[in-house]
Amino acid sequence: MKTSIGITNENLAKVAEVLIKTLADEFVLYTKTRKAHWNVEGADFYNKHLFFEAQYQQLDGIIDDLAERIRTLGHYAPATLREYLELTHLSESPLPSNDSLTYMKELLSDHDSIIMHLRENIEIFAVEFKDAGTSDYITGLLETHEKMAWMLRSHLK
Template sequence: MKSKIGIGTKDTQAITDILSPLLADEFVLYLKTRNAHWNVEGPDFHAVHVYFEQLYTELETIIDEAAERIRKIGHYAPATFKEYLKLTHLSEKQIEKNDSMSYIKNLLMDHESIILYLRESLSLIADKFEYDYGTEDYLTSLLEYHEKMAWMLRSHLK
């Protein structure tokens, strides 16, 4: 059954085309954060191991919310590694050392990349789909989350 939420099918497809790469980015960031959690080494191991666990746990919720936003507007969420690798803006840069600073720098770059994509997406949605308050609100709250994470990761690097 088609959704009847005041947004036309053509527009919900265009919005899904914005949300799907975001979902892929969140999933790739989740996996990279899990990698950091599993493989970090060094004198600050315990503290950053616990910190990375906190981050990937938060990302699990974000992934679910991104997929559910796509479903709320009447489309199916991408859910395969093949789709995510095709859609993501992030890359799997090889970490030279398994120390916390290397992982933090890499994760910071990813959060900042997502922030830029969110700003671009918010601008597009506000211009073309100004009546989609749900997606706009969702993206705004997600932007605030990633800005906070970027600030915290950046603070580790000072």
């Protein structure tokens, strides 16, 4: 059944396109955070192992909510690694070491990138695409990423 929520089909498609790319970014960030959780080494191993676990669990919830938002708008969420890697603007690259600071710098950079991407779209969703609901949703998502980035940044001081 067609989604009829007071937003044109064209605008729904444009919003979904941005959200789909955001979903890819979130999944790649989730995977990189899992990698940090599994592979971190050093004197602070246990503490950082638990820290990364809390972060990837939070990202898991974000991924599910975001996919459901896409479905709410009448579009399908991508769900393959190939799709995510084609859609994301984040990069995967080998890190020089498995210490917590290296992982934290990498993850912080990705959070900051997602924050900037979300911030760029808040007003576009509300004004141009007439989708206040998604604008509000990504504002909350932005705040979540800002807090997660703050947690990472605080470890790097």
